[in-house]
Amino acid sequence: MSHAAPAVITVDVEDWYHVCGITEVGSRQAHDRVQYATGLLLQLLKNCGVTATFFMLGEVMDRYPDLAPAIVDNGHELASHGWSHQLVTGLGPQRFQEELEQTAALMLAQTGVRPYGFRAPRWSLSRTETPWAFEQLSALGYSYDSSLTPLALIGDPDGPRSPHRIDTAFGPLWELPPLVTPTWFGNLPAGGGWGFRFFPYWLISRTMQQYATAGWPAVLFVHPRELDPQGPRLPLGLLREFVTYGTRSSSADRLNRLMQRFSFTTMGVLVASWQSAS
Numbered sequence: 062m063s064h065a066a067p068a069v070i071t072v073d074v075e076d077w078y079h080v081c082g083i084t085e086v087g088s089r090q091a092h093d094r095v096q097y098a099t100g101l102l103l104q105l106l107k108n109c110g111v112t113a114t115f116f117m118l119g120e121v122m123d124r125y126p127d128l129a130p131a132i133v134d135n136g137h138e139l140a141s142h143g144w145s146h147q148l149v150t151g152l153g154p155q156r157f158q159e160e161l162e163q164t165a166a167l168m169l170a171q172t173g174v175r176p177y178g179f180r181a182p183r184w185s186l187s188r189t190e191t192p193w194a195f196e197q198l199s200a201l202g203y204s205y206d207s208s209l210t211p212l213a214l215i216g217d218p219d220g221p222r223s224p225h226r227i228d229t230a231f232g233p234l235w236e237l238p239p240l241v242t243p244t245w246f247g248n249l250p251a252g253g254g255w256g257f258r259f260f261p262y263w264l265i266s267r268t269m270q271q272y273a274t275a276g277w278p279a280v281l282f283v284h285p286r287e288l289d290p291q292g293p294r295l296p297l298g299l300l301r302e303f304v305t306y307g308t309r310s311s312s313a314d315r316l317n318r319l320m321q322r323f324s325f326t327t328m329g330v331l332v333a334s335w336q337s338a339s
């Protein structure tokens with residue numbers, strides 16, 4: 062057997078109302094669930110002895126100053142999810158850079174660690190539309206990004222499924238795409254979100270095994286709200302509500318099963334091993 066690559070659980074630490082395109086927040090803040098739901102996830106990871114990569118939103122760290130330190134205390138890696146959860150395509154280069162710096166500064170102040178990885182809200186980086194973003198990340202000392210998904214509509218369906226190096230003027234940036242299941246009619250979003258909750262367990266498990274055998278990390282992604290199925294929801298209409306929140310069942314059982322079966326590490330640990338090998 063070839064060297065089986067460990068998988069990675071990534072967490073986008075945001076609240077139930079951080080849905081792209083929704084800007085008016087108002088009284089929803091009174092019903093914040095992110096701290097509670099992140100606590101459920103930390104307990105689940107601890108029970109399985111798994112460390113994960115947490116993409117932190119500046120806005121959430123600002124409101125809950127105990128959250129990032131609790132994640133670090135549990136041995137996990139912190140990375141950046143920007144400040145405001147607006148699409149990078151809409152922010153433009155200057156505000157993108159400001160958000161990166163603001164989020165990193167707050168993380169450093171709260172925890173003493175700075176982020177080396179980034180994930181854009183709703184996979185909103187693109188080699189053609191936001192080429193400047195990769196340059197900026199590299200210039201600011203980031204070593205990896207996980208914002209390019211090989212899916213139709215929200216990413217590039219012809220993009221690579223494996224981790225790959227993006228060369229910038231400031232050095233290389235590693236790109237780690239989320240897990241997808243290839244089929245003859247295109248890639249399925251099996252690595253997170255509604256697909257992770259909806260597709261049969263065997264499909265996800267089998268795809269993870271294929272990635273491991275190929276030597277690629279199977280990158281899963283989860284939101285705290287998916288561990289909190291009784292939490293509040295935005296009225297988004299039937300289809301979008303399903304995509305965002307799914308059925309009223311938790312992702313916990315499925316994650317738990319996968320954590321028993323596969324070995325996991327963090328993105329930071331993987332990228333450091335690639336850097337020292339190259």
Ligand SMILES: [Zn+2]
Pocket residue numbers: 073075079142146181182183
């Ligand atoms: Zn997000």
